[in-house]
Amino acid sequence: MLYPDRFEYARPRNLGSALELISKVRNHLVIAGGTVGVLMLKRRALRPEIVVDVARIPELGGISLGGSGASSIGATTRISELERAAASSASPSSSLLSAAARAVGDVALRSMGTVGGNVSLGDPSNDLPPALMVLDAVAVIAGPGGVRRQPLRSLYRGPLSTAIGPDELLLRVEFREAPARSSWYYGKRTIRSLDHSVASAAALGSVVDGSPVDLRMALGGRAFAAPRALDLEDLRGTRPPAFVDEVVARAKSACSCTSDAYGTAAYKSAVVESLVEDALSTLGVRAR
Ligand SMILES: Cc1cc2nc3c(=O)[nH]c(=O)nc-3n(C[C@H](O)[C@H](O)[C@H](O)COP(=O)(O)OP(=O)(O)OC[C@H]3O[C@@H](n4cnc5c(N)ncnc54)[C@H](O)[C@@H]3O)c2cc1C
Structure with a gap:
């Protein structure tokens, strides 16, 4: 003990x-x-x-998903609460969040752990940041200078390092609902259950006739130094198979694939490749 x-x-x-x-x-x-x-x-x-x-501070609580305005998840919302709230809506954003929340640890951990803790820790293996990144979520942060807003895409600086200052608190995360026809994906690869993931991926967008339209992808896991949104804007109009090859190449180059307890560099790189291919094929992007 x-x-x-x-x-x-x-x-x-x-x-x-x-x-x-x-x-x-x-x-x-x-x-x-x-x-x-x-x-x-x-x-x-x-x-x-x-x-x-901070668990009982009212300003950090509350959850509102799927309304006509911005969806908002208070920092002290338990992961299990998010899982339940998101499961009660069939929207693509909620389905994605529900899948990412379900991927967190086990029932006990989800009952205690909060969305704010998950987002603020800066652990690249945490499940919620990649899902929130593809939703273009914004962290609403309070500090001595007042309240500021920071996109999740720029929140993470490195392992366990975020842009939330020591004198600041995360109040909530906010995002706009994705279009109703969007397809989504959340997946992760672990060596054993309850382990930190080797790699995780969230993706959201629409695919027409096997070709991607407005696709977003974010990655996490111990293969990365920090949760990372891939920049795919310039690939608009690129069709498969070139699209798939390019996304895989970008994911692998974002990977800080060094050898450690989570596997060799080559293993991590292969896991990232298979996860990205899985995400794209689940979304309906033609591989070849
Ligand atoms: C065995 C085990 C397995 C796990 N498996 C997973 C998993 O599969 N997936 C996953 O995503 N996570 C996993 N975790 C990590 C963790 O349990 C979750 O990320 C959880 O959501 C953290 O929330 P918490 O409220 O318990 O955080 P806390 O432990 O309370 O805090 C975590 C960090 O966040 C900071 N923090 C908390 N709230 C705020 C706030 N409002 N503003 C600023 N900083 C804040 C704290 O200072 C601290 O640094 C696991 C943990 C353990 C122990």
Whole structure:
């Protein structure tokens, strides 16, 4: 059994108090569901002066999917809540999010873990960021200077590194619903269940007669340093098989495929290739 070092614990009642606390005490740890944060404390990988539990701050809660305006998922929404809410709508955006939420760990983890923790951690293996990236989601972030909006596509800087500052909190993610006829894909490859994924892929778009129209794809997993949206804009009008070859080539070059506990560089590269091909064929893009 591992025990954390001593720390103070605070559960602020509102956003203002939470922001004040995290800007006053530099050595703090924000937790929401605590599925990762508490492990870090127990392993003494982190020794904060104070743990700031944001799970009950009203400004970070709430979920609204599929309305006529922007869909919004509050940071403290549990993954299981997202899974349920998204499953009750048949829209492509909700179906994609429901699949990505279902891919997170197991039932216990999804009941505790939050969307905000999943998005803020910056772990390339987390399931929600690639799905939110293809929805062109925006992170709404509060800090000492007020509230700012940052596209998820530019949120991730490297392993466990994001553009959310130490004195900032993620409030929610927002996105516009994808067109009703869009096709979607979410898939991941792990070595064992509950392992970090070697690679994951989310894709969204429409395909007409085997050719892609407005296709978006984002990748994650330990084959990548950070969740990564592929830039495919300039491939509009490129038809298969050239399209498939080019997307695979871009995915493999985005991969930081080094050899480690998750496999050799060659293995990771092969996993990325097969996942991207699977995504494209599921969306109906002709391979050859
Ligand atoms: C055994 C195991 C298996 C796992 N499997 C998966 C998996 O398959 N897929 C997957 O995606 N994840 C997985 N995870 C990771 C994790 O459980 C999820 O990502 C979960 O959603 C994290 O949410 P949380 O609320 O528990 O985060 P916490 O542990 O509370 O926080 C995680 C990080 O996010 C920060 N944070 C939390 N909320 C905010 C906020 N509002 N603003 C700013 N920063 C914030 C915290 O400071 C901390 O650095 C796994 C974890 C474990 C332990």
